[in-house]
Amino acid sequence: MTDHPLPAAVETLRRVREDPHRLGHRAHGSEGPVEGAGHGTTGPARKRIIVGYGFWIFLLSDIIMFSCFFAAFAVQRGATAGGPGMRDLVEMPRVAWETGALLLSSYTCGLSFAATNARNLLWTQIFLLITGLLGLIFVGLELQEFISLASHGMTPGRSGFLTAFFGLVGLHGVHVTLAGMWLLTMMAQVQVKGFRPEIVHRLICFNLFWHALDIVWIGIFTIVYLMGAIA
Known part of the structure; x- marks a missing residue:
């Protein structure tokens, strides 16, 4: 049986x-x-497992670094030294445009990887390009904000609060700028080498990094700008 x-x-x-x-x-x-x-x-x-595991460790270490900057901002929030506070800095329309651009870029970044899974070179490149342009808009608006604040004497050396503000927001801006450079590199590699396994693995890591920056920005938007505008 x-x-x-x-x-x-x-x-x-x-x-x-x-x-x-x-x-x-x-x-x-x-x-x-x-x-x-x-x-x-x-x-x-396999290399795919090692690279993925190592990149997650890198992301976690980056999140820890941002957590330290968030903690510093929380501690220095009231240390204005008689100078401007968060309410004097916030320009919500500009921040809203920044947030919209970055969140939309996260969506197009996800679409780019969907095109990668379909092995569609044209749409992968198109969505990566749109993602990069939206990231560039975000960085441009942030630079505008910093230049405007500096022109009114609101520089990092003015107070502990401004040091923490410029440190946290500026750190995120640097990350987005570096991510944009990485994006251009990936576009060139995809165009020249196609969808080789190592290229796809790098695109996976790039997507993880870009989405992580969006998550960090949500924290900055909520804790720094939104709570600062109503405090």
């Missing part, structure tokens, strides 16, 4: 749900370790 196949199918389904990308210790339908996952006797993990 043969065994009923249902228990084996249920076990396979359980393994798929627990480890859909085969990154764990066991392969589907096998008791052995997954080749290239870095477990057991299969040797080192």
Whole structure:
């Protein structure tokens, strides 16, 4: 009498749900370790796993750095030294345009990777270009804001509050600028080399970085600008 196949199918389904990308210790339908996952006797993990893991560590370290700047701003918020406070700095229409540009760029960035998954070179490049242009608009508006504040004597050396403000917002602006340079590099690599596995992995990392910057900006918009305007 043969065994009923249902228990084996249920076990396979359980393994798929627990480890859909085969990154764990066991392969589907096998008791052995997954080749290239870095477990057991299969040797080192594949480059995709190593790069992804390392990039997540980088993102977490970056988030920790931003957390320190957020903490510094919270501590120095009232240290105006008799100078301007947050209400004197906030120009909500400009901040709203900055926020809209950056959030829209996150959407187009996601569309670019959808085109990458479809291996559509034209639309990948188009959406990456739009993402870069929206990022450029954001950086331009932020530079306008800093120049306007400086022209009115609101510089980082004026007070502890302004030091923390320029430090936090400026740090994010530098990140967006560097991300824009990375985006141009990726566009060139995609155009020349196509959708090689290593290029796709780099595009995945770029998408993660760009979306992380959007998340940080939401924190800045809420804590620095929005709460500052109503405080």
